[in-house]
Amino acid sequence: MNQPLMVTAAQKAGPRLTTLAGALILLVLLALPLLSLLPADSPFQVSAYTLTLVGKILCYAIVALALDLVWGYAGLLSLGHGLFFALGGYAMGMYLMRQASGDELPAFMTFLSWTELPWYWVGTEHFWWAMCLVVLAPGLLALVFGFFAFRSRIKGVYFSIMTQALTFAGMLLFFRNETGFGGNNGFTNFRSILGFGITEPGTRAALFFATVLLLVVSLFLGWRLARSKFGRVLTALRDAENRLMFCGYDPRGFKLFVWVLSAVLCGLAGALYVPQVGIINPGEMSPTNSIEAAVWVALGGRGTLIGPLLGAGVVNGMKSWFTVAFPEYWLFFLGALFIVVTLYLPKGVIGLLKKRADQ
Amino acid sequence: MKRRSLIKAFTLSASIAAMGMSWTLQAAETIKVGILHSLSGTMAISETSLKDMALMTIDEINAKGGVNGKMLEAVVVDPASNWPLFAEKGRQLLTQDKVAVVFGCWTSVSRKSVLPVFEELNGLLFYPVQYEGEEMSPNVFYTGAAPNQQAIPAVEYLMSEDGGSAKRFVLLGTDYVYPRTTNKILRAFLHSKGVADKDIDEVYTPFGHSDYQTIVSNIKKFSAGGKTAVISTVNGDSNVPFYKELANQGLKATDVPVIAFSVGEEELRGIDTKPLVGNLAAWNYFQSVENPVNEKFVADWKAYAKKHNLPGADKAVTNDPMEATYVGIHMWAQAAEKAKSTDVDKVREALAGQTFAAPSGYTLTMDKTNHHLHKPVMIGEIQPDGQFSVVWQTEGPVRAQPWSPYIPGNDKKPDYAVKSN
Amino acid sequence: MPTALYRLILALLLLLPLAANADDASDFAVANNSQQAQLLESWAAQPVPARIELINSLQQGQLTVDGQTKTLRLNNRLRGLIDTALASHQLLAADPTLRLSAAQQLQKSAKPAQLKFLDQQLAGESDSDVHAALSLALANLQLVDADPAVRLAAVRLLGETGEPLARTRLEALLQPGVETDATVHTAAETSLAQVKRKLLIGDLLGQAFSGLSLGSILLLAALGLAITFGLLGVINMAHGEMLMLGAYSTYCVQLLFQRFAPGAIEYYPLLALPVAFFVTAVVGMVLERTIIRHLYGRPLETLLATWGISLILIQLVRVMFGAQNVEVANPAWLSGGLQVLPNLVLPYNRLVIIVFALAVVFLTWLLLNKTRLGLNVRAVTQNRNMAACCGVPTGRVDMLAFGLGSGIAGLGGVALSQVGNVGPDLGQGYIIDSFLVVVLGGVGQLAGTVYAAFGLGIANKILEPQIGAVLGKILILGLIILFIQKRPQGLFALKGRVID
């Protein structure tokens, strides 16, 4: 996008207001899990369904945020973030499977009549190692891919298509039973995490809290980045990469840093997503999902950090409602949304609101 | 700044309102039943017709006065071929809509995705599609075939004289769990029949694979080594290119018969069947079986399709999963009548040994313990008109073996349903 | 010639006791499956001209017993036996071509029981081709002959063929302890070597062909994109749906023919081409005017918008035609294949598509390089504003160019409908591959696209037998990603002074 980037809401608003807003949002979110712990008969009780649904949406929101960092600021539209999300999820899933299967092999392996764990499963029974994988798997992949891509100055559309091919390849790979991740069934039927039953209301609430926490942290992180010189370099990079190079900045490092960071955030989101929805399978890597993530960001408003969260929330909220109310028309609506946003809301909802505010 | 927080709040309320929606649907004196089939996405191709079949069956039951004097009210949701969404929608049906029972799922992964939810909330799911077995949950009733109700009889037929007494086998499938498992079972079975590994060729293709040139020519090469049959667990969309390639490379059913486990009348609608005459499919029901129940069943379906002008209504066909759906819903209704309640535990009890005169022409029985139907197995030959003519069938219904004896370790598994956690 | 044949048969019928025929029919009618099988085998061993009619009708699944005809329920085994029996009866026919085909059929399916009969026929055979074919059919059976000399001859004969069957037969012969005679054994070895060589050639050619065929399909899928993406810089995610629409218009044309011109149904694809082109072109132009034209110079936005379009188109088709695949039949002249070698058949539909693909490329090239429109398009793509100043109606050019791209996709759709299935998701399967082809070929480079398409196709087909389809595809994707690292501009990069 070559039109001037609207300075992030955060920057405009100034730290104090942002923290205030953050506090407000936080309050709403923190209320939910507490209410979910109320007895079922109480009128304020929030059902497990609501909690997991909102939890899921929050995970998506983190993905949107991560995507915004690379797309909104560095101008790199990734159509492969689903891959990083899924990798994080799979890492967590490995741990949960080991929890569920105890000392034996996970069911699907005994079933392939494998006698011992493949090397990459070693240590996954330990939560801490699983957490390391959650960060490392997406991080390293992003590092390697990014290193090559940025070294050979792949950008714009090429970059998007390459990332799409990447996640597509990943999906095919994970669909294979022999890859050792349960084929297209993926991982399901989790039982406990850190010894707590996965279906316990308490566990749910805790996972939800964790998600909210991650969201807040990554929001803060993004906000700090956006305000730092680093953020400005990214913006410069997006608009005039050559100029930046002749100013003596090496774009590769900057791109790589934000790219890997974004991938890791996705991984973490995936890790929180899996125990809440109770399944991870290669479908998460399908190019479609990643493209949908892009529209969350576009709808909310690129380079605004808050916007993407909004976008993720609205689209997914809509999805849950539409697919019940008028199943047949969901795709029409989603498609129309893509078009309308790109045509009439180049700066997304936030842009719209700002315009209103400015008038 | 306030505004932004408001928006955030709105987002939440929007998603909460989402659940709210369903309450408004609630009517007083009805029993709600959930229908959980993808109406969009890749699986819509197969699942949409099951949704319609379910609705038809429910109308039929209501026309007869419903269940325990109450009308059935269908709650249709669209999990959009998205597996996590299956779990979410399943939970919604059970907790928000408080449905008495859910009919749905096609792929194993979707079933596996909702399974924990149903076991957690003690829901009831009827699963109407043939699958790889290796599962037996107290909260699921499997009205489709287990491997021994489809795959193994099919191979026995191929090895029989009438089947062309095949000596070599190509196990061709899409690379996912159902084909892998089925082929694993078949390999073990073939071994037990004294077929050596060199006479078994196992080939897999990715989802949506559309170029079968190499594979077909390999089959040709392989078939030079002796009478060969192809056992295809190729998934939905890839079948058309596969069969077209077979026909065009001149591989006739008389030389190398292909028997498919996931090609039924519905799939044949999308294929020009003339070149395929003689190729086989193994199911527990074919539209072409001749008996009064089936004639009514088919007629009703055609009428229903016309009335609701479903796409392609003029050549609407019935197939095995549709029959399984039909049977499942009726059996549940009978059980609910018998239990005088729709309480899951009572109904589960009542379902054991429940019988129903099915369109397949047999009176099917729900097994007392293993939650699977006893089903007849039929081998059908593809006809020019896109129908199958039954060339072979078992004497009577076969009891399901969800835990296949051909998979090591299964002998220890109990023969009754136990929660997986 | 046929009339003569009939006359002959008639004459024979008069000579023979008419009963024979009727008896056979009634025998067959009363027999159960396995008895029927035995009957057929015995008939194959001692054919009688009078029976040919009966067997012919059996092959049609008809059986006439004293006047009334009833349809049989055949299975593959019986069908096979009927073919064999028919063949051995046809050896008695007067028409050499008929005899030849019969002999060839028998090469595959002759049973030892027929040995005697075939011997007689061979002795009496006048036509040289038939004689050769027949002796080959015989050779298959003579491998187990008591007389080493006969076996030797048979083995030598088999060596001449490139038949996959000959290979297995010879291998069976070479099993330790099977062939006692040393000379025959060595002869068998040499023959086997010969056969293997012939087979290898066939395999290699087959691989090359399937590579080309896949390439041509990728090419048709990607060509339209090469224009919309390469020339207009529009990331048309709805391109796959253009293919899909093309395929569906083929389907509709087919329906129309079935309804109104069942006689000419054979040629519906020919009419489908212009129709598909027109339909998709119009859809493309409408989209261009209404949506895409607002997005020039913002490729990533076009990506999102067109993705939305594709979602809508898919669902639209689902609602109109249903989620199931629809049936698009190959007309006779596109079904079956050309038998080049015993182990190499080139399906007609694929042959046609290869030619068609090249034709489309050529036409596109002409259009872009030899016409006013092409000139304008190239002008606009190189410098929009300048072109506008020179009075090029950029708006119209964009519209037409986009229409052209979509139209070509439509043509691709017609071709795809002949090899694959026609369903709402048809396009989804091709979109990623198409993009890779275009990117790999180098944007805006027709030649590049062609090379990339065929390159990918062949690479795919070379890898598949080695490591399987799944890993093959993954590996290809990986390789492309690496290649793009090396040559970000694709195979055919435009060099020049770099300006921001």
Next chain:
Amino acid sequence: MLEPILEPNKDAGSSRDAIGLGKAAGSGLNTRHGTILTLEDISVSFDGFKALNNLNLYIGVGELRCIIGPNGAGKTTMMDVITGKTRPSAGQAWFGETLDLRQMSEVQIAQSGIGRKFQKPTVFEALSVFENLELAQKTDKSVWASLRAKLSGEQKDRIGEVLHTIRLTTSAHRPAGLLSHGQKQFLEIGMLLMQDPQLLLLDEPVAGMTDAETEFTAELFKSLAGKHSLMVVEHDMGFVGSIADHVTVLHQGSVLAEGSLEQVQADERVIEVYLGR
């Protein structure tokens, strides 16, 4: 206000890891023999067409050199070669005595002290004028540094000065995208000043400027010359005359004539090239 060229930079060191995560280098440049830029027998060809043809060019320390020549003479290509954007197919390119430009990446070249202003003014349109200058500022430009970067008082002053010099103080906080063409030109020059390179390459700096602005630019360049070396490509002869002590005429990718403006303008071949026959 500008540091002497030869003063070795604090964070010197020209070797950094490939992806540039390490420290930036502003190397102490060795210009013992008084030439800051040496181009010898440089040739560049695009698919057969020779954009540069055995070009030889030497620029002395503190010199202000003007390059003139008809379109397609290879002026911009030469700049591309110097800044590492285009690799010469043959020839030598040295920055100072020690730095081989052919071996260095664009970034390395920029960090070692060559600044470039594009023909078409390119600034970071989304950022404010102030931020543009801030980014250009001579400092450690590695990723880590940027993450921690905080503007020191003196840096702010420096930016202020430059803002003043290029007369954009008032619009310091407007997005650069909203500036006029001329203002953008100045902003880009300002960014060069912030970058404080030893050699400035300026591609048609006064295009689209008013006479006043042009005059002012001329003054500015003169003041820079001596402490910096400048290489100015310009068509505007008036401007060239007002600044240049030494002029090089390029034609078809090689040097046609060199000397004072009068000399070259007198030169037969130059007249021929410019006026044609």
